[in-house]
Amino acid sequence: MVGDDRVKQTGAYLRMLLRRSGEYRAEWQRFSGPVAPEEIDYAAVARVLTQADGPPSEPLDPLAPIEVTRQALEGTALGADTLTRFVTAFRVRPRHAERLTGLLRGSANLRVINDDVRLPAVLGRAVDATAYESLSLHERHTLGPDGRPAEHQTIQVLRSRIDDLTSLPYRFDTDELVVEVVRGGSVGEVYRLSETLHAVDILLDEPLHRGHSTLMQYRTNFFYRTAPPPEFRRGVLSSTKDLTIWVTFHPDRLPRRVWLARWDALDHARITEEEPVELDDEGSVHCRFTDVERTIVGFHWEWA
Known part of the structure; x- marks a missing residue:
C-alpha cells in the first residue's frame, strides 16, 4: 500500500476498534455523554490520550488534542508515535496492536474493508468453483x-x-x-x-x-x-x-x-x-x- 492508503487503512481499523461496544469504547465513554452506537466522541478519546504517557519524541500538543485525534481516526494523519500513544492509552490487545502496526507498515496480509477504504465494487464477478x-x-x-x-x-x-x-x-x-x-x-x-x-x-x-x-x-x-x-x-x-x-x-x-x-x-x-x-x-x-x-x-x- 502507498503511504496515504496505509494511514487511511490504519485510521479505519482504529476507528472500528474504538466504535465497537467493548472495553475500548468504554474507556473513552467515561468522559462522554450519550453517543450514538455508530459515532465516536473525539473530545473524549483525546482525554484518554492526554492522560496517558506518550513517546517523548512526539508529545501531544495540549492545545490541539482533539485535532490529533480527529486526523488519526479519519485517516488523514497518523504517525508511528501517535499510534503507540493510542495503543498505550487504550491498553490495546496484542493481536489488535499487531494489526494496527502491520497496516501502518503496509502489510500485504491485511485489508480493512469499509465504506471509506474499500475498492470499487464489481457486481456479478464470476467465481470459478471448479478451479x-x-x-x-x-x-x-x-x-x-x-x-x-x-x-x-x-x-x-x-x-x-x-x-x-x-x-x-x-x-x-x-x-x-x-x-x-x-x-x-x-x-x-x-x-x-x-x-x-x-x-x-x-x-x-x-x-x-x-x-x-x-x-x-x-x-x-x-x-x-x-x-x-x-x-x-x-x-x-x-x-x-x-x-x-x-x-x-x-x-x-x-x-x-x-x-x-x-x-x-x-x-x-x-x-x-x-x-x-x-x-x-x-x-x-x-x-x-x-x-x-x-x-x-x-x-x-x-x-x-
Missing part, C-alpha cells in the same frame, strides 16, 4: 457480548484442479471488517458478488499446479453496525471431504435454542433441513461433515 477443491475446511465463528459476530477463523487445505491457480475468493455478508491472511497468501481485490455478498481475492504465495495442495489460514474481524441474522452459514461451491464448523457464543449473550441447518441459496435463502443441538460447557456448538458437495450448511439460533 480447486477443499480437502479439509475448518471454520471457527466467534460472537461478542453484543451477540454480533466478532471474529472468524478459517483453516483450509485446498488442491488445485487447474494449472497455475493463483487465488481463491473469500465471501462475506458485510462491508465492515478486517481480513488478515495468516498463512499461505496475501489480500487482493475487494468486490461484490451480489446485492448482499462481498468478496476478497486471497492471492496465493505461489501459483498452485494441478494436483498440488497448500494450507491456507485467514482470520476476519467483523464490525457490524446493525445486527445480522442469528445464523452462520458456510457455502461449499465445489466439494470438500472434511468440513468442521464451530460457533462460540459469549457467556454474556447465550442463545435460547440452536439448530444445525441446511439452506437452499446464498441470497434470499430458505432453510430446507434443521435439527436442534445443545451448547457445550464452553458455550459452543460444532458439527463435522464428510463428503460435502455444492451445499450450504451451518447453524441458526434464537436469542434468549
